[in-house]
Structure formats: structure tokens, C-alpha cells
Amino acid sequence: MTLHRLSPVFPSATASLNSGAGVLTFRFSFVFVLSFALACLAFFANAVQAKEAVPLGDAPWVEARMVHISEELRCLVCQNETLASSRADLAKDLRDEVRDLIRQGKTDPEIKTYLVARYGDFVLYRPEVKPSTWALWWGPAVMLGLGLITALWAVRTRRKNAAADAAIDADTAPHLPQVPFSPEAQKLVDSVMKNRE
Amino acid sequence: MRLALIPLIVFLALVAFLAVGLKRDPHEIPSPLIDHPAPAFVLDTVAADTPHFSPEQMKGQVWLLNVWATWCLPCQQEHPMLMQFAQQGLVPVVGMNYKEIQTDQDEAGQPLLPATRLSMARTKTAAWLKKHGNPYAFTVLDVDGRVGVNYGVYGVPESYLIDKAGVIRYKVVGVLTPEILAETVQPLIQKLNKEPFPQQPVPKAS
Numbered sequence: 339m340t341l342h343r344l345s346p347v348f349p350s351a352t353a354s355l356n357s358g359a360g361v362l363t364f365r366f367s368f369v370f371v372l373s374f375a376l377a378c379l380a381f382f383a384n385a386v387q388a389k390e391a392v393p394l395g396d397a398p399w400v401e402a403r404m405v406h407i408s409e410e411l412r413c414l415v416c417q418n419e420t421l422a423s424s425r426a427d428l429a430k431d432l433r434d435e436v437r438d439l440i441r442q443g444k445t446d447p448e449i450k451t452y453l454v455a456r457y458g459d460f461v462l463y464r465p466e467v468k469p470s471t472w473a474l475w476w477g478p479a480v481m482l483g484l485g486l487i488t489a490l491w492a493v494r495t496r497r498k499n500a501a502a503d504a505a506i507d508a509d510t511a512p513h514l515p516q517v518p519f520s521p522e523a524q525k526l527v528d529s530v531m532k533n534r535e
Numbered sequence: 536m537r538l539a540l541i542p543l544i545v546f547l548a549l550v551a552f553l554a555v556g557l558k559r560d561p562h563e564i565p566s567p568l569i570d571h572p573a574p575a576f577v578l579d580t581v582a583a584d585t586p587h588f589s590p591e592q593m594k595g596q597v598w599l600l601n602v603w604a605t606w607c608l609p610c611q612q613e614h615p616m617l618m619q620f621a622q623q624g625l626v627p628v629v630g631m632n633y634k635e636i637q638t639d640q641d642e643a644g645q646p647l648l649p650a651t652r653l654s655m656a657r658t659k660t661a662a663w664l665k666k667h668g669n670p671y672a673f674t675v676l677d678v679d680g681r682v683g684v685n686y687g688v689y690g691v692p693e694s695y696l697i698d699k700a701g702v703i704r705y706k707v708v709g710v711l712t713p714e715i716l717a718e719t720v721q722p723l724i725q726k727l728n729k730e731p732f733p734q735q736p737v738p739k740a741s
Contacts, residue, residue: 414564414689427634428689431680456687458567 404436407446411436411453412461420463566687566706573600573697574685578631578675579653581661588629588675590701597727599628599720600695601671601711602683604635605663607691613710614667620716621670625724630671632660633691634680652678696723699732 405422411432413424421429421436432453439449450462459465467475519527568574577589590600601617603610621628635656641647647655656676664674677683686695696705705723707715 417561427637428680431684435681435684455567456685457689458565458687460564 400437400440403440403446404433407436407440407449408433410450410463412463414457414461562690563708564689566703568687568695568703569706571703573695573701573703574682576682576685578677578682579657581632581657581664581674581676585673588673590697593627593629593697594701595699595732597626597699597724598672598697599626600631600686600697601628602631602633602677602686602688602691602693602695604633604691605659606635606637607633609710610692611667613692614670616711616713616716617670618668620711621672625721626728627672628670630674631682632656632674632676633683633688634678635659635676636678649678696720696727698727699730 408422409420411421413419413421413426413429413432415426415428416424419426419429421432435453436449439452444452453461459471465471465474573590575590577587579586580588599620603613617628636647636652636659639647641651653676656678660674660676664671680688686693690708692710694707694711695703696707698704704727705720707720711720
């Protein structure tokens with residue numbers, strides 16, 4: 339029935355009505371796909387329009403630098419997003435702030451210092467190395483080192499214990515009477531040992 | 536035997552760290568502005584008779600800067616507490632209305648002029664305060680949120696306790712609860728009120 343509604347637009351669809359179910363299905367699916375594609379196109383066109391307007395009139399180099407700096411900065415509202423990627427209102431404001439600072443000719447470290455002075459080290463994804471951030475920077479390496487030392491120590495102790503156990507075992511083994519070999523037997527033993535060498 | 540206790544100790548240390556981590560609010564970011572001078576600004580106020588406000592005016596007294604907005608729901612929850620606090624008359628409370636007008640366009644879809652946004656913010660804020668009660672000695676309008684950025688505001692409400700010399704001494708992120716007010720803010724105010732404030736030497740007439 340849908341086909342009838344569509345047929346005035348696609349006359350070939352009407353023509354193919356009589357020419358077998360296969361063709362009908364083909365025509366139908368073609369029309370369906372086409373209309374679906376058009377609908378998608380319309381939807382995406384709308385979506386593009388509905389997106390937040392990017393302020394135009396900014397020099398591309400300002401934008402590029404702003405994005406470059408913002409990728410190193412944390413959005414304070416959605417804390418696992420960078421300032422560059424966040425859609426939060428505050429992130430937008432701070433990007434504007436960064437743009438302004440760029441236009442004022444501030445360097446990247448100056449811009450970061452500006453934001454750190456207001457929002458703290460937390461705003462940096464890569465906090466500065468200083469006594470209060472040492473644990474953050476070197477903590478994992480220290481923990482790994484401690485782990486390795488502990489493992490090494492454990493292995494050594496175990497090996498030493500095993501050796502000690504073996505010594506104790508040997509010590510407590512029942513003593514066999516030490517009977518000297520007869521000369522023939524000694525010869526045999528010697529030759530066997532020589533062959534083994 | 537002693538060595539066998541090491542894993543237990545490590546485990547308990549881990550539990551202690553996690554317990555502390557659970558109690559801390561990751562949204563509460565320590566402000567680097569504590570013990571630094573409150574950033575200067577000059578902003579329009581809601582009242583027509585005192586058109587501008589600057590923190591400079593408050594030199595010599597302890598005061599509370601409360602950042603809020605009429606669209607902010609936690610601020611409405613905070614409002615009765617602020618009213619009560621202001622009635623106690625311990626320190627003046629200055630309200631900074633943060634980005635009252637959340638749109639960039641008017642009803643016809645035209646971009647809003649800064650002057651229009653300011654007057655819209657003023658009307659809205661004044662109406663809200665008239666309806667719900669006004670705890671503020673001054674209400675300033677940070678329409679575009681630029682002053683907020685200087686104060687490290689990343690959400691509303693936020694409150695700053697500023698001493699006689701104009702130095703930020705304490706920051707509360709989120710709603711001022713009766714507990715925070717009674718246990719932290721009020722004792723601190725009493726302490727700050729006792730701090731001497733060097734009076735400007737009166738220039739001698741020549």
C-alpha cells in the first residue's frame with residue numbers, strides 16, 4: 339500500500355507491479371532505501387544545524403593553538419574530559435578565555451599558569467613536578483621497585499631455605515657403614531668413572 | 536612470623552587509603568586562591584542606587600561572597616540558610632549572580648546585546664530576591680561569568696570568606712549547610728574578626 343502512495347513519484351514502481359513479486363520487492367526496497375537515505379540526510383542536516391555554533395571570525399591559528407592547549411587541560415565539570423572536547427558550559431567559557439589570552443600574545447606556559455592560578459593543579463592533565471606531586475609522579479615507579487625487591491628477597495629466602503633443608507636432609511640421612519672397596523672393586527669403580535669422563 | 540604480618544599491614548594501609556578516598560568528594564577541588572588576595576573586579580549591581588560594586592569597598596571588614604543564580608537549584612536549597620545567616624548579622628554577605636541569562640539569543644533568535652543581557656539579568660535577579668527574600672548586602676551581576684573564572688568558580692553555589700585585608704581565607708564548594716556554617720565558617724569569622732586591620736595613616740594636612 340505504501341507502494342501506491344509512492345508510485346506517482348516513481349512511475350517505474352507502478353509499471354513493475356504486474357511483473358512479478360521479485361521485481362516488486364526489488365523496486366520496493368529500492369524506494370525504501372532511497373527514502374531512508376533521504377530521511378537520514380535530512381536528519382543529519384538538521385543535526386548539523388542544531389550543533390552549537392562555532393564562533394567564526396577567529397583566525398585558524400588561534401583555534402589551532404586553543405585546541406592544542408585545551409587538550410592538556412581538564413574540564414572541571416566533567417573531570418575525565420579535556421577542555422578541548424568537553425561540551426560543558428564552563429569548558430566553553432574557558433576556551434573563550436584561552437582564545438583571548440592567545441590573542442593577547444600569551445605563551446602556552448603563561449596560559450597554563452593563568453588557569454592553574456585560578457583552578458589549581460587539578461586543571462592540568464600533566465601536573466608540574468614539585469614536592470607535592472612527587473608521590474603522583476614517582477609513586478608508581480617506587481611501588482614497582484619495592485615490589486621487585488620484595489619478590490627478589492622472597493625468591494632468595496626460599497632458595498636459601500631449600501639449601502638449608504637439603505643440608506639438613508643430608509645430615510640426618512642414615513649413615514651407611516664405610517666399608518673400603520676390595521682392590522678389584524676399586525679398579526672397576528675407577529674404570530667406570532674414567533669411562534664416564 | 537613478623538614477616539607474615541607484612542601483607543596484612545599493606546592490606547590495612549590500602550583499606551585506609553580507599554576509606555579516605557570514599558569519603559572525599561572528587562568534585563571538591565581545592566582552591567589555589569586560599570590565602571591569596573580576592574581578585575579585583577567592578578561589576579554592576581541589582582540595586583539602582585549603588586550601580587557598581589568592587590571588593591575594594593569591603594576592605595576593613597570580614598565578608599562572605601556567595602556565588603549563585605536563580606536557575607541553580609542547590610542555591611534555592613541554600614537560600615533559607617543564607618537568610619538565617621544574614622539575619623545573625625555576623626558579616627555582610629555579598630551575592631554574585633553568576634551567568635543569570637543562559638541564552639545568547641532573544642526570542643526572535645537575534646544575538647543578545649551585552650546591555651540587554653545585563654538588564655534582563657537585573658530584572659530576573661531582582662524579581663527572584665523580592666519574591667524569596669534578600670540576604671545580600673550587595674548583589675552583583677557577573678553576566679558573562681568572566682569574574683567567576685578569576686575566582687575559580689566551576690559550579691554554583693560557591694562561597695568565599697574574605698578577611699579584612701581582602702584575602703580569601705576559606706572556600707565552600709556547594710551548598711552552605713548549617714553544619715558547615717556552625718562548625719567551620721562561624722568560628723573562622725570570629726577568629727578573623729579579631730585580626731587587626733592596619734588603618735591607613737591619615738594624611739596630614741600641609
